[in-house]
Amino acid sequence: MSKAEARQLVEYMRKIQRRMGLNEWRISLEIYEQTELPSRLWLEGEAGIGYMSSWHEQRSATLHVVAYPRDLTIRQIIRHEVAHLLLEPMWRVVKRVEKPLGSTAWEIISEAYREAEEIAVNRIMRAMS
Numbered sequence: 507m508s509k510a511e512a513r514q515l516v517e518y519m520r521k522i523q524r525r526m527g528l529n530e531w532r533i534s535l536e537i538y539e540q541t542e543l544p545s546r547l548w549l550e551g552e553a554g555i556g557y558m559s560s561w562h563e564q565r566s567a568t569l570h571v572v573a574y575p576r577d578l579t580i581r582q583i584i585r586h587e588v589a590h591l592l593l594e595p596m597w598r599v600v601k602r603v604e605k606p607l608g609s610t611a612w613e614i615i616s617e618a619y620r621e622a623e624e625i626a627v628n629r630i631m632r633a634m635s
């Protein structure tokens with residue numbers, strides 16, 4: 507991918523970030539010149555093509571995305587991952603019950619939450635396309 511293309515994607519990500527009202531976040535874009543992310547960034551449900559790491563206290567995030575995704579465009583992945591960041595405050599609320607619940611209940615609740623978040627993110631993504 508050329509530097510000009512990468513710059514355009516960063517501009518696009520900033521535009522989506524502004525549209526979602528995430529102006530306080532500093533998001534960097536890391537593009538991998540391959541069709542799958544490195545294994546350390548492979549998360550269930552994301553098909554290994556895009557992943558957002560975020561640090562809430564610093565309002566800082568890194569969007570990892572592959573340059574050559576098989577089924578989606580990079581812009582679709584960017585919209586999807588930025589929408590996950592939009593819902594990040596909800597996840598922090600859910601996280602508060604992790605210790606009180608114990609591991610079995612936490613596993614059930616966190617998985618159900620992740621599935622529900624994925625549905626919401628896909629709906630937001632469709633609404634913005």
Ligand SMILES: [Zn+2]
Nearest residue numbers: 551552624627
């Ligand atoms: Zn997702």
